[in-house]
Amino acid sequence: xxxxxxxxxxxxxxxxxxxxxxxxxxxxxxxxxxxxxxxxxxxxxxxxxxxxxxxxxxxxxxxxxxxxxxxxxxxxxxxxxxxxxxxxxxxxxxxxxxxxxxxxxxxxxxxxxxxxxxxxxxxxxxxxxxxxxxxxxxxxxxxxxxxxxxxxxxxxxxxxxxxxxxxxxxxxxxxxxxxxxxxxxxxxxxxxxxxxxxxxxxxxxxxxxxxxxxxxxxxxxxxxxxxxxxxxxxxxxxxxxxxxxxxxxxxxxxxxxxxxxxxxxxxxxxxxxxxxxxxxxxxxxxxxxxxxxxxxxxxxxxxxxxxxxxxxxxxxxxxxxxxxxxxxxxxxxxxxxxxxxxxxxxxxxxxxxxxxxxxxxxxxxxxxxxxxxxxxxxxxxxxxxxxxxxxxxxxxxxxxxxxxxxxxxxxxxxxxxxxxxxxxxxxxxxxxxxxxxxxxxxx
Amino acid sequence: xxxxxxxxxxxxxxxxxxxxxxxxxxxxxxxxxxxxxxxxxxxxxxxxxxxxxxxxxxxxxxxxxxxxxxxxxxxxxxxxxxxxxxxxxxxxxxxxxxxxxxxxxxxxxxxxxxxxxxxxxxxxxxxxxxxxxxxxxxxxxxxxxxxxxxxxxxxxxxxxxxxxxxxxxxxxxxxxxxxxxxxxxxxxxxxxxxxxxxxxxxxxxxxxxxxxxxxxxxxxxxxxxxxxxxxxxxxxxxxxxxxxxxxxxxxxxxxxxxxxxxxxxxxxxxxxxxxxxxxxxxxxxxxxxxxxxxxxxxxxxxxxxxxxxxxxxxxxxxxxxxxxxxxxxxxxxxxxxxxxxxxxxxxxxxxxxxxxxxxxxxxxxxxxxxxxxxxxxxxxxxxxxxxxxxxxxxxxxxxxxxxxxxxxxxxxxxxxxxxxxxxxxxxxxxxxxxxxxxxxxxx
Numbered sequence: 001x002x003x004x005x006x007x008x009x010x011x012x013x014x015x016x017x018x019x020x021x022x023x024x025x026x027x028x029x030x031x032x033x034x035x036x037x038x039x040x041x042x043x044x045x046x047x048x049x050x051x052x053x054x055x056x057x058x059x060x061x062x063x064x065x066x067x068x069x070x071x072x073x074x075x076x077x078x079x080x081x082x083x084x085x086x087x088x089x090x091x092x093x094x095x096x097x098x099x100x101x102x103x104x105x106x107x108x109x110x111x112x113x114x115x116x117x118x119x120x121x122x123x124x125x126x127x128x129x130x131x132x133x134x135x136x137x138x139x140x141x142x143x144x145x146x147x148x149x150x151x152x153x154x155x156x157x158x159x160x161x162x163x164x165x166x167x168x169x170x171x172x173x174x175x176x177x178x179x180x181x182x183x184x185x186x187x188x189x190x191x192x193x194x195x196x197x198x199x200x201x202x203x204x205x206x207x208x209x210x211x212x213x214x215x216x217x218x219x220x221x222x223x224x225x226x227x228x229x230x231x232x233x234x235x236x237x238x239x240x241x242x243x244x245x246x247x248x249x250x251x252x253x254x255x256x257x258x259x260x261x262x263x264x265x266x267x268x269x270x271x272x273x274x275x276x277x278x279x280x281x282x283x284x285x286x287x288x289x290x291x292x293x294x295x296x297x298x299x300x301x302x303x304x305x306x307x308x309x310x311x312x313x314x315x316x317x318x319x320x321x322x323x324x325x326x327x328x329x330x331x332x333x334x335x336x337x338x339x340x341x342x343x344x345x346x347x348x349x350x351x352x353x354x355x356x357x358x359x360x361x362x363x364x365x366x367x368x369x370x371x372x373x374x375x376x377x378x379x380x381x382x383x384x385x386x387x388x389x390x391x392x393x394x395x396x397x398x399x400x401x402x403x404x405x406x407x408x409x410x411x412x413x414x415x416x417x418x419x420x421x422x423x424x425x426x427x428x429x430x431x432x433x434x435x436x437x438x439x440x441x442x443x
Numbered sequence: 444x445x446x447x448x449x450x451x452x453x454x455x456x457x458x459x460x461x462x463x464x465x466x467x468x469x470x471x472x473x474x475x476x477x478x479x480x481x482x483x484x485x486x487x488x489x490x491x492x493x494x495x496x497x498x499x500x501x502x503x504x505x506x507x508x509x510x511x512x513x514x515x516x517x518x519x520x521x522x523x524x525x526x527x528x529x530x531x532x533x534x535x536x537x538x539x540x541x542x543x544x545x546x547x548x549x550x551x552x553x554x555x556x557x558x559x560x561x562x563x564x565x566x567x568x569x570x571x572x573x574x575x576x577x578x579x580x581x582x583x584x585x586x587x588x589x590x591x592x593x594x595x596x597x598x599x600x601x602x603x604x605x606x607x608x609x610x611x612x613x614x615x616x617x618x619x620x621x622x623x624x625x626x627x628x629x630x631x632x633x634x635x636x637x638x639x640x641x642x643x644x645x646x647x648x649x650x651x652x653x654x655x656x657x658x659x660x661x662x663x664x665x666x667x668x669x670x671x672x673x674x675x676x677x678x679x680x681x682x683x684x685x686x687x688x689x690x691x692x693x694x695x696x697x698x699x700x701x702x703x704x705x706x707x708x709x710x711x712x713x714x715x716x717x718x719x720x721x722x723x724x725x726x727x728x729x730x731x732x733x734x735x736x737x738x739x740x741x742x743x744x745x746x747x748x749x750x751x752x753x754x755x756x757x758x759x760x761x762x763x764x765x766x767x768x769x770x771x772x773x774x775x776x777x778x779x780x781x782x783x784x785x786x787x788x789x790x791x792x793x794x795x796x797x798x799x800x801x802x803x804x805x806x807x808x809x810x811x812x813x814x815x816x817x818x819x820x821x822x823x824x825x826x827x828x829x830x831x832x833x834x835x836x837x838x839x840x841x842x843x844x845x846x847x848x849x850x851x852x853x854x855x856x857x858x859x860x861x862x863x864x865x866x867x868x869x870x871x872x873x874x875x876x877x878x879x880x881x882x883x884x885x886x
Contacts, residue, residue: 004495006539006760009524012488014537016553020484024474035794036818038825041463041845045570046489047456050512052447060512064521067510068560069493069503078507078560080454094457103842105829108460113489117521118513127488137829144811144828151815226716265811317449350829351478357489368587368708372594375479382481385587386548386580399546400483 011118011126011142013336017349018401023335026160027111030131030329032155034109039133042108044090046115050082055316056089058082060118073141083115087132092314092323095136099318104138104198105145111331125332134326136313141323143255146289147262147328153305154272156329164343165296166304169276172256173308175242176277178249179228183221191284193217197229198280199297205230229278235260238275255288287311291327301337305329348401354381354440355397359390359409367408370418370436376405377437379404397423404443406437444778454561454569456779460792461844464740465777469603470554473574473772476599477552480591484577485551487533493525498759499532501525505559522679526558530575530771535757538579547581549586554774568775577769579756584766586698589732589752591704592770596736596748597715601774607786609747610741615699616729616751619720621692622671626664634727636652636660636741640672641723644742648673671719678703682720698731730754734770744780747770791844797824797883798840802833802852810851813861813879820880824849840866847886 008014015023025112027138035041050058050065064083084090087110095102111131118124125192132212133152135145150168157166182188196211203211205226212222225278226248231241242248246428256275281290288309295301314322338344354374358367367383374381382402384393390407397405407419407428418436451457453675458466478484493501509527528532530553535614538545556572561567574745576595578588598608619640623633639654645656648669655665674684682700685691700720706716724733731752738744750770757765781787797817801810810826817824825834825845833850840848850862850871861879864871874882 004498004539004760005492006495006536007542008488009490009492012490012524014485014487016445017485020486020788023486024484028471036823038793038795038798038823038845040460040793041467042457042460043463043466044457045451046558047455047570049448049452055447061511064509065512066507066526066560069506069508069525082512083509093449096447099453103839107825115489117509119859127490140829142828142830144807144826148826148828168801191698257739261808262811265808267812267815286656293559317447350481350483353483355481365704365708368705372710380479380481382550383587383591385585386583387585396546 009126011120011124013125016346018346019335019339020345021349021351022339022346023331024035026128026331026335027131029111029159030156030331031111033152034131035132037107037152037155039107039109039152042094042110043112044087044094046083046085046112046113048084048090048093050080052317053082053085053089056092058085058089059116062118064115064117072302073133085116086114087112087130088134088313088326091132091134091136091218092317095314095322096317099320104136105141106136107133108136109133123333123336125336128330128332131329131331132326134313134324136322136324139321139323143258143289143327144262146255146259146325147266147268149307149325150259150263150265150273151268153291153329154268155328157293157305158272164298166272166293167296168273168291168305169279170256170259170273171276171279171290172252172259172288173280173290174249174252174288175256176229176252176280178252179245179247180225181249182247183224184218184317185221189215189217194280197278200278201294202302231277232233235270235273235275236278242277252288259289281306281308285310285312289325291292291365295343298341298343301341304334322367324406327417345403348403350400350402351380351384351442352400352402354404354406355381355393355402356381356383356406356408357390358384359394359407359412362410363408363413366413370406374440375435377440379440393421394421444685452569454563454567456568459789461789462778462782464792464794465782465789466774468573469774469778472572472602473599473774474552474554476595476602477574477576480595480598482550482552482595485534485537485539485553486601486669487527487530487553488742489556490524490525491533491536493523495536495760496525496528496532499535501532502529502559505561507558507560508836528559529557530555530573531577531756531769532577534577534579535760538765539760540764547579548584549579550576551579552576564642566779567687568778568779570777571773574772574774575769577756578765579765579767582764582766584768585703586701586732589698589768590608590709590711592768593702593706593716593734594711596734596770596772598713598734598797600748601715604738607741609715609736610739611716611734611736613699613702613716613747614719614722615695615731616700616723616733617692617695617731618699619672619695620689621695623668624692625690626667628664629662632658632660636668637723638725640668640721641725644719644737645745652716674720674754678713678716678718681814685720692806697733702732724749724751728753728755732768738786741784741786744784744786747777752863791846793825793845794823795825795843795845796822796886797849797875798836798845799824799826799849799851800833800836801827802850802855805853806851806856809856813849813851816879817883820883822883837864837866 066081115127119174231238286308290308292303293305309325311323356367356371358364371381371383405421417432509524558570729751733751735746736748752768754766756767799810799814801807814826815823848864860875
């Protein structure tokens with residue numbers, strides 16, 4: 001036995017090849033939709049200056065700082081750097097770095113790993129991929145962007161979650177804070193109330209009520225909050241009922257209406273977005289529209305994609321007011337939940353459609369040619385190149401989930417044909433060489 | 444001015460969006476070719492145990508170790524971890540972790556960043572992406588894999604470097620070491636001679652001769668080495684001339700011949716691979732076939748893709764002999780050189796083909812619909828959503844390199860048409876709504 005502990009460090013998992021293939025397919029759909037909507041790819045470094053990360057919300061308990069084991073004399077250029085913990089602070093730094101070159105509104109996407117030294121626990125990772133889009137305005141940014149960003153998310157999940165129903169739930173922070181102010185809740189308490197209400201979906205009515213009472217709100221106020229955040233119906237009905245309370249903050253309401261209107265103009269299916277007055281989002285910096293996305297019937301999985309509107313991306317770095325709206329898919333966490341809940345199918349490990357097998361020594365060189373030919377038709381294909389019995393070669397195809405074997409032996413060489421074996425059904429078919437492309441196309 | 448230094452930490456650069464788009468296109472071609480050849484994607488964590496990295500060649504001067512600023516009491520699970528500096532050691536660890544599940548020969552690819560705390564200098568990065576393929580055998584691995592791996596690289600650069608000529612230069616370590624042994628060069632000196640000879644392309648005949656003499660070889664021996672490593676001609680001619688020296692190691696020669704033969708069976712263009720007896724590769728662990736890839740006419744850029752055959756991937760981790768053959772593209776370094784040498788074109792920043800512009804307030808909602816429609820045809824498209832003069836909107840399209848503007852004002856609304864403006868030529872064309880798909884297809 002090896003003296004080395006070769007396991008992954010705690011919190012740093014890896015996918016199986018089959019899971020990884022799903023992951024890659026998801027990334028490619030997400031990337032395609034981002035680009036179809038005009039978002040530019042930006043990849044910032046994994047490493048930024050520690051002080052910059054700390055000044056925009058970096059948690060010193062979770063941030064990974066880089067050291068070298070042996071530091072060369074006089075080379076201090078490594079110290080003071082740390083690993084990014086999200087894509088938002090790097091975006092702020094990117095904008096600060098390139099302020100004069102950027103054409104606003106600035107639409108960028110970022111896909112890649114972020115690292116947080118959180119306590120390791122199930123479903124929590126210390127390295128995980130996030131897929132972010134943001135639109136940053138210079139001074140101002142139209143509300144239509146809030147709709148566009150939601151529409152992008154809907155396009156993505158319409159392609160990724162065929163059959164699974166999902167809904168983007170939308171609210172506006174100003175509606176909630178305005179409502180709380182009308183209820184005379186103290187300014188300092190509002191943050192707490194927002195956090196409690198935000199958990200409504202997760203912990204349910206009773207617990208939210210209990211938490212509101214425990215934080216010192218009266219029964220009347222708690223009841224009003226719950227009645228308000230639980231208003232249901234169609235999007236228009238919810239807004240009407242909310243307006244009837246007489247406690248609605250006008251700006252927030254108008255913003256939300258404008259976003260809904262734009263979503264309709266964009267042709268988004270009304271079933272895919274829903275006003276939900278309980279959505280608050282924990283983070284302080286959201287100031288308007290907020291989104292969460294849930295799987296209908298699997299709400300327990302939590303939000304699969306969240307975001308919102310903020311007033312200030314990077315003023316501490318740029319001295320300028322840059323409002324933005326963005327949304328993020330926590331892809332590692334999301335897929336790990338979906339795999340576990342069997343809501344996404346993981347099929348085979350290998351990308352190969354065909355394994356070309358030489359059934360005789362003399363067929364080996366021909367098999368190299370045949371694989372190249374099949375590849376030229378556009379299919380993923382590989383040769384089995386080792387000297388093993390044919391049974392071993394079928395085992396290899398089975399283990400990797402390669403669906404078809406193409407077998408060539410001396411017989412096939414003389415008859416100028418191949419045997420095509422369906423690895424699942426076991427059925428085999430002889431195909432003459434000149435029909436190969438046509439026959440493979442039929443599969 | 445901001446008190447923060449927002450620049451990227453030294454050695455951690457970022458692409459412009461236009462460069463990043465090329466980078467993404469390259470990754471997608473590389474990934475596609477890897478998969479078309481049956482390589483499975485594996486993404487190992489960025490972080491591995493420090494002792495594992497150090498035990499397989501990690502340089503303690505360059506390795507980045509992770510620390511947290513504030514470590515929670517009793518949580519030691521973060522210490523002793525470091526960032527990967529290549530994909531090979533993580534591959535060895537992956538194989539050790541999954542030894543019983545892996546179907547051999549194991550063909551995996553890895554694309555992603557690795558980190559090295561090298562001294563910062565031009566063209567050197569502390570974070571850079573590598574694209575690796577390896578085939579790992581259990582006990583044995585056929586030489587046809589050495590050809591297959593070279594064929595993959597040739598497929599990649601045939602797609603990426605249209606017009607640019609490149610050549611994969613192939614040698615076998617055993618030929619060189621055998622030749623040096625025949626010349627009675629001492630075992631302890633062979634490593635040095637290999638390193639000197641490996642620089643032949645880079646530093647030229649004179650300097651290599653000088654270095655060989657300086658390390659203590661006689662003039663006769665130095666001359667023989669240079670004559671041997673400079674043998675030129677077609678692949679077959681080179682082998683014949685080398686054989687004539689009578690100093691050729693048989694195993695190495697036969698291996699090389701077998702690899703060349705397999706490349707021919709694979710249908711690879713003979714102009715794309717070339718025997719070069721000077722190729723040695725610096726790294727100790729190569730034991731047979733070695734490759735370098737150079738751009739014809741830009742040899743000064745150095746090898747754009749290198750690799751070779753090794754006897755032992757991971758014995759220290761697995762207790763098993765696992766031979767392998769692999770090759771790596773240092774994509775960040777390569778593209779940064781190609782951009783600088785203007786050998787690869789960088790065009791526009793934005794993926795959008797069309798910018799939809801509302802020329803009147805009343806046209807805004809219609810413009811959202813039109814962009815959605817164009818997107819449904821499959822094109823990347825975006826709306827300009829801010830309240831700016833039309834000149835500003837054209838400026839935005841120009842700055843991002845969006846090639847076409849689709850303009851709709853009150854006139855177009857009433858006539859049910861759009862104006863299509865070619866941003867480069869400035870020409871404009873009226874298109875009636877029902878012809879939109881057909882007309883855009885013509886572009």
